[in-house]
Amino acid sequence: MDDSKIVDLYFERSEDAIKETSKKYGKYLYSIAYSVLSDKMDAEESVSDTYYEAWKIIPPNRPQVLKTFLGKLTRRISLDIYRRRTADKRGGGEISLVIDELDECIPSSVSVDSELDSRLIKDSLDSFLGELGDSERKIFVLRYWYGKSYDEICDITGIGASKITAMLYRSRLKLRTKLEKELLL
Amino acid sequence: MSNKNSEKLFDMIGEIDDKYIEDAEKKKKPVGRIALSVAGAASVVCIMIFSPLGMNLLGRSHENSLPPLVPPDTVSKDAVTNEWGLVVSPDKEETDPLIYAEIITDTRYPADTKEDLLPPDDGGNVTATLPEAPDGEITIETAFEYPVDTNSSAETGKAPAVSTYIGKYPDTAEEPNLTVPVYVWYVDGNEVISATVTAERNTRDIFAAWKDKNGIGPEVELIGVKVTDNSKTEYVDYGGESIAKHTAATEWYMTVTVSVELENYFDSMGKELLYESLEKTMIGFADKRNLVSYELVLE
Numbered sequence: 001m002d003d004s005k006i007v008d009l010y011f012e013r014s015e016d017a018i019k020e021t022s023k024k025y026g027k028y029l030y031s032i033a034y035s036v037l038s039d040k041m042d043a044e045e046s047v048s049d050t051y052y053e054a055w056k057i058i059p060p061n062r063p064q065v066l067k068t069f070l071g072k073l074t075r076r077i078s079l080d081i082y083r084r085r086t087a088d089k090r091g092g093g094e095i096s097l098v099i100d101e102l103d104e105c106i107p108s109s110v111s112v113d114s115e116l117d118s119r120l121i122k123d124s125l126d127s128f129l130g131e132l133g134d135s136e137r138k139i140f141v142l143r144y145w146y147g148k149s150y151d152e153i154c155d156i157t158g159i160g161a162s163k164i165t166a167m168l169y170r171s172r173l174k175l176r177t178k179l180e181k182e183l184l185l
Numbered sequence: 186m187s188n189k190n191s192e193k194l195f196d197m198i199g200e201i202d203d204k205y206i207e208d209a210e211k212k213k214k215p216v217g218r219i220a221l222s223v224a225g226a227a228s229v230v231c232i233m234i235f236s237p238l239g240m241n242l243l244g245r246s247h248e249n250s251l252p253p254l255v256p257p258d259t260v261s262k263d264a265v266t267n268e269w270g271l272v273v274s275p276d277k278e279e280t281d282p283l284i285y286a287e288i289i290t291d292t293r294y295p296a297d298t299k300e301d302l303l304p305p306d307d308g309g310n311v312t313a314t315l316p317e318a319p320d321g322e323i324t325i326e327t328a329f330e331y332p333v334d335t336n337s338s339a340e341t342g343k344a345p346a347v348s349t350y351i352g353k354y355p356d357t358a359e360e361p362n363l364t365v366p367v368y369v370w371y372v373d374g375n376e377v378i379s380a381t382v383t384a385e386r387n388t389r390d391i392f393a394a395w396k397d398k399n400g401i402g403p404e405v406e407l408i409g410v411k412v413t414d415n416s417k418t419e420y421v422d423y424g425g426e427s428i429a430k431h432t433a434a435t436e437w438y439m440t441v442t443v444s445v446e447l448e449n450y451f452d453s454m455g456k457e458l459l460y461e462s463l464e465k466t467m468i469g470f471a472d473k474r475n476l477v478s479y480e481l482v483l484e
Contacts, residue, residue, distance in 0.1 A: 064203075072200065079196055134208075141208075
């Protein structure tokens with residue numbers, strides 16, 4: 001079913017909205033959740049919560065691209081579950097490695113608790129991605145948006161693991177340099 | 186550097202432009218596949234399915250493990266166009282992702298009119314519409330196709346492995362019910378025990394299964410089930426754009442409302458046991474952890 005028709009179902013408050021969303025995007029959302037949580041039950045919970053949240057916020061929101069709208073919701077919800085889980089001293093998995101790698105990207109003078117710096121970082125991220133080459137950008141997003149493992153990135157891109165490691169390292173340094181330049185102005 | 190900062194950066198990366206997210210997903214076709222044209226590949230796979238060689242190959246496991254054979258998720262016949270619609274979603278949890286999804290074939294038609302390879306959509310599902318089906322049973326054959334091993338030098342023309350499911354579907358205008366095994370708790374003498382039944386996974390059918398197992402009549406009705414939680418979504422204006430900040434639920438509350446006729450069964454079955462069996466069934470169905478309160482209301 002076309003995305004606009006699915007969104008119409010939400011506006012009509014028809015329960016088929018969830019059914020159609022699940023049919024079209026259920027597996028996509030599950031793969032995002034599983035990448036963050038590495039746990040089947042938690043990933044299923046995250047996807048269920050996504051449907052529930054989508055139901056609550058559509059309307060009034062009318063997503064322009066339903067897939068990425070839902071994907072972002074799932075990613076956010078999964079991160080909340082991950083934080084709750086790590087507070088309970090459970091879990092770990094690939095995503096803790098992904099987050100550890102991002103340590104290298106934030107200049108020491110920056111605090112992401114500061115609202116001003118947070119806004120500037122968000123602006124810089126899109127601009128940073130626009131400056132990367134196609135392969136570099138794709139690999140960066142697969143690793144740090146989708147939370148994919150190195151093996152999964154190899155399968156998707158056809159690029160060897162050692163090259164991916166090198167490209168991601170260079171991208172993280174570039175991001176740090178960009179943030180240092182833009183935030184310290 | 187604090188891990189909290191990197192978690193927040195990971196969070197912020199979630200809000201990048203949609204186009205970067207969509208572009209990253211597009212998969213690169215392995216070298217082995219590009220060497221075959223779509224029509225050529227279809228012919229290869231069709232020959233594989235129907236030839237003696239193909240029948241031998243079907244039983245062999247591939248180095249990229251094959252998914253389990255699963256039937257299509259839904260098969261339905263459109264009442265207006267009289268066309269059969271098919272959605273197939275192979276179980277990919279434990280296997281490598283598919284590069285091509287499947288060939289949909291219909292054994293009523295000769296090989297040379299079969300559908301071309303159909304790529305999956307972004308959700309990994311393949312939807313196909315088949316020509317008008319005659320009344321009665323038809324046989325639909327689906328095949329999953331996998332890439333040649335991309336980590337070794339791919340041999341041009343090497344036929345990929347396939348797995349095949351052959352299913353028979355009745356001539357019906359209704360979508361088949363998607364029933365699942367669920368636990369229903371019921372009163373047996375002085376205790377509450379569970380049984381596995383198949384039911385559609387919704388409150389109405391689960392409640393009906395609970396009544397059936399407890400021998401409760403149609404006069405007792407489920408009036409409603411309400412589940413609320415303490416999640417919240419705040420909208421922050423950021424540079425003219427509204428950004429949602431979501432806090433996931435940590436507590437859930439469930440209220441089940443049943444018609445007052447349930448009281449007629451208190452003497453014969455025991456009020457506490459009956460309540461316990463219903464609570465366990467409804468909580469089990471809801472599958473919610475962090476359930477803080479459950480309440481049964483009779484009205």
